[in-house]
Amino acid sequence: MITVDTVRTAVHSSFPDIVADLTDLVSIPSVSASSHDQSQVLRSAQAVVELLGRAGLEAEILTAQAPDGTVSRPAVLAHRPGPEGAPRVxxxxxxxxxxxxxxSGWDQADPFRAEQRGDRLFGRGSADDKAGVVTHAHACRLLAELGGGExxxxxxxFIEGEEEVGSPAFxxxxxxxxxxxxxxIIIVADSMNWKVGIPALTTTLRGVVQVDARLEVLDHALHSGQYGGPVLDAATAICRLVASCHDEAGDVAIAGLVTRPQAEPGxxxxxxxxxxxxxxxxxxxxxxxxGDLTARLWTKPSLTLIGTDITPLHLAGNVLAPSATARLSLRIxxxxxxxxxxEALSDHLHAHVPFGARLTVSGREAGPAFDGGDQTPATQAAHWALxxxxxxxxxGIGQGGSIPFIAILKETFPQAEVLVTGIEDPDTRAHSENESMHLGELERIVVAEALLLARLGGAIEDIEE
Known part of the structure; x- marks a missing residue:
């Protein structure tokens, strides 16, 4: 018999094993960036196959080839059938x-050697997103145990192997x-809860557009004393161009962009x-x-200068730079x-080129936003389980970050409902130094996912509507 209490007890009693599995996964440096050892990504996929196998699922490593010939990093696909007519999740x-x-920014010698300090487990990938992998595996394992093997x-x-490099072959x-x-129903365990102790279902995500804007003002570098004044160096010019993208209050000043001045009701x-x-x-x-602070984070655009090729300090000389490139990330x-x-960003840049400089705008990425705020039986079940x-x-919360593949999932499987659940919390520091997973939150998300699957399949009791 599956009840809220039996699920909670089963997760709690096996929680040391859950933490041990997460610790083992963190120890594998599965950095998918091409500058790193890709054999470690394969090694990580093999470990995930073993983990899901112990949870009672038949798992295998698969790849796919993109139209340009690029072969994806190794992903893991596993399956376990349920009763005839049961929902497919x-x-x-x-x-x-x-x-x-x-x-040097880590408070541990090796970021791939997980360390527990207080109620958090520190290490690269401890939250984003190996905690999600462990959550799926153990939710399935304990439900099978409680359900007599079913x-x-x-x-x-589906455990992807290249999300952190933009899912090029997704x-x-x-x-x-x-x-x-x-x-x-699709459950994506790759988002954030509102706070430690307050669970959330993510209902909106901003999309992302990324471009390289290159300005050219000279045929070659010049002595800044002899020629400075009548001509502006490209580095200063690119700063003026980027600054035009915001108004005096700091709002994005690009015409034609969608904006919602208020976050979702509730x-x-x-x-x-x-x-x-x-x-x-x-x-x-x-x-x-x-305007509303959550709207500034979730439902209004933001623009960030994420990189330039301007001369670093240790190479600085008294010269007018002939060209400069700015990489801009626009959250939509x-x-x-x-x-x-x-197109709106490109049009704005061309309209604000300083002093007739030559501008080239190259699009690098265009990922859609996600809007899944409708109340359905599946979302109600998710809120109940959480x-x-x-x-x-x-x-229900929005996220300022982008997960473009969620919109792709919706386009590919239009009949499916997508639920985006939280793994992280505001102090997780995903992508930064000292990434960590709050262990109390990890235990609760495993409980929540098991309860959600049980309710979706009609196997849970003790439900109070």
């Missing part, structure tokens, strides 16, 4: 991770393995004090933009077509 996570960044749903687990993988991935309040603490904003630094609001956003697992009401 696809569980998604990814086993690849970001590079460690600055090693799962309440037909479950397919569409090809879906096309090649579409029949095996087809589902009624969204939790995000105070400036809480935001400043979560984002580690320095004292005295003013927040930018106008739900409801925004990414191609139209790309509330039961945490003992606190679940909330």
């Amino acid at each position: 696809l569980l998604y996570a990814h086993h690849d991770v970001q590079p460690v960044g600055d090693p 799962l309440p749903c037909s479950v397919t687990v 569409e090809a993988f879906l096309a090649e393995h579409r029949q095996r991935l087809d589902a009624d 969204a939790p309040e995000y105070t400036e004090q809480d935001f400043r603490a979560d984002a580690a904003v320095l004292d005295g630094v003013e927040l930018t933009g106008t 609001a739900p409801g925004q077509d990414p191609q139209q956003a790309l 509330t039961e697992a945490w003992g606190q009401p679940s909330v």
